[in-house]
Amino acid sequence: xxxxxxxxxxxxxxxxxxxxxxxxxxxxxxxxxxxxxxxxxxxxxxxxxxxxxxxxxxxxxxxxxxxxxxxxxxxxxxxxxxxxxxxxxxxxxxxxxxxxxxxxxxxxxxxxxxxxxxxxxxxxxxxxxxxxxxxxxxxxxxxxxxxxxxxxxxxxxxxxxxxxxxxxxxxxxxxxxxxxxxxxxxxxxxxxxxxxxxxxxxxxxxxxxxxxxxxxxxxxxxxxxxxxxxxxxxxxxxxxxxxxxxxxxxxxxxxxxxxxxxxxxxxxxxxxxxxxxxxxxxxxxxxxxxxxxxxxxxxxxxxxxxxxxxxxx
Ligand code: TXA
Ligand code: MG
Numbered sequence: 001x002x003x004x005x006x007x008x009x010x011x012x013x014x015x016x017x018x019x020x021x022x023x024x025x026x027x028x029x030x031x032x033x034x035x036x037x038x039x040x041x042x043x044x045x046x047x048x049x050x051x052x053x054x055x056x057x058x059x060x061x062x063x064x065x066x067x068x069x070x071x072x073x074x075x076x077x078x079x080x081x082x083x084x085x086x087x088x089x090x091x092x093x094x095x096x097x098x099x100x101x102x103x104x105x106x107x108x109x110x111x112x113x114x115x116x117x118x119x120x121x122x123x124x125x126x127x128x129x130x131x132x133x134x135x136x137x138x139x140x141x142x143x144x145x146x147x148x149x150x151x152x153x154x155x156x157x158x159x160x161x162x163x164x165x166x167x168x169x170x171x172x173x174x175x176x177x178x179x180x181x182x183x184x185x186x187x188x189x190x191x192x193x194x195x196x197x198x199x200x201x202x203x204x205x206x207x208x209x210x211x212x213x214x215x216x217x218x219x220x221x222x223x224x225x226x227x228x229x230x231x232x233x234x235x236x237x238x239x240x241x242x243x244x245x246x247x248x249x250x251x252x253x254x255x256x257x258x259x260x261x262x263x264x265x266x267x268x269x270x271x272x273x274x275x276x277x278x279x280x281x282x283x284x285x286x287x288x289x290x291x292x293x294x295x296x297x298x299x300x301x302x303x304x305x306x307x308x309x310x311x312x313x
Contacts, residue, residue: 005165006030008156011128011173019171020135028052030145030159030170031132033124035095035178035199036152037159038067038142039167040132046109046272049141053111053299054268055166058148060305061271063114063229064141065097065182066121069133074098074121077106077139084187087205093125095182095199101189112141114306115230115275118188128173144181145170154179230275231310232282232289238304238311240290248286250277255292258284267300274303278310 009015011032019029026048028041039055041048043066053061068074071088078100080088087098102108102119113119124130133140144152146162153159156172183198185205192207202208243249249257253265259277261270281289294303 006160006163006167006170008160008170008172011131011171015171016128016131016135019132019169020137022169023048023132023136023138023140026051027168028055029132030153030156030163030167031129031140031142032126032156032171032173032176033067033095033129033142034126034176035124035180035182036154036176037145037156037170038129038140039145039159039163040067040129040140040142042136043112043139043141044107044109045138046111046276047268049109049111050268050271050299052141052143053271053302055163056143056146056148057298059301061111061114061229061274061302062143063116063118063120064112064143065184066108066112066119067124067129067133067140067142068121069130070123073139074123076103077108078102078119078121081187083192087185087187087192088123091200091205092123093130094123095125095178096205097122097182097184097196099184099186099188099195108139109141109272110275110279111272113230113275115278117230118186120184122182126173126176128171132171152179152181229306229309230278232278234282234287234289236307236311237288237290238307239293241292243290245288246286247288247290248281248284250281250289250291252292252294257290257292258286261292261294261303265295267295267298267303270294271299271303274306 145159150162154176178199183200184196186193186195251257251260
């Protein structure tokens, strides 16, 4: 008999071990946090992170929040100044996410930060997410575990209804308590601004709420104060069947170039390689970048969205 997907396991040691094994194998798993259920993947495995996007059907790539066990683990990934350390010490574990300068060579996949040199980190206050972080030994990227444009899941049944068989395992530990996504504070060279309101308020944090982001609701949009997307500095041409002039060609499938998103035409691999390929193109001696056509199917839509934005700037 074939097991029905998704498998929903109540939180216990066995469920945690199964979740950790799947995550270490590059799979995605839905795990509760104190805010909402997250759709987790190993943040150091680009293809695993691409599977988050494929499962959510998100039409674009946003930088994702990375969950870690404690401040020590966070400091291995990002640079903390005194203000950041004070907030972390006061509020972690808890529903506070800090956006900080990313250390180089941490092994965090470029798709997690969407190519940015900053990273959003948080230490969740939930026994299930903490147990899986401990058992997997990996930093876990996790947006809310719902399909794109659906509301955030606060119960395992919401995840199952929204993602169905697109997620192999849901760890069920009952309803979440906060019910709204974590408060996000930007600390990358701007002294602390609220990028997304959440369970911890501006007053509690001793920060002024940004008027542009003051609404709390089901659809909180991306912040405006920090660049939320990396784009290459050089002009970029799309749908290139071949190199023209001094272009650096990023190939796909049968179109070979100076680099390729996926020689076999695999869209998950292409998503996983996208931001690294754009950074390599930017660092190359060529003055222009061209990219082979990418099919619009599945996660291809998100790849094309990012490429189109990089081309029109
Ligand atoms: O409560 C939560 O935070 C939930 C649970 C699962 O932990 N997670 C969550 O993750 O909401 P996610 O990945 O959907 O949140 C991503 C948001 C982006 O929309 C963006 O606004 C912000 O975090 N973000 C992430 N990295 C950023 C960066 N480097 N710079 C600015 N904003 C960033
Ligand atoms: Mg969400």
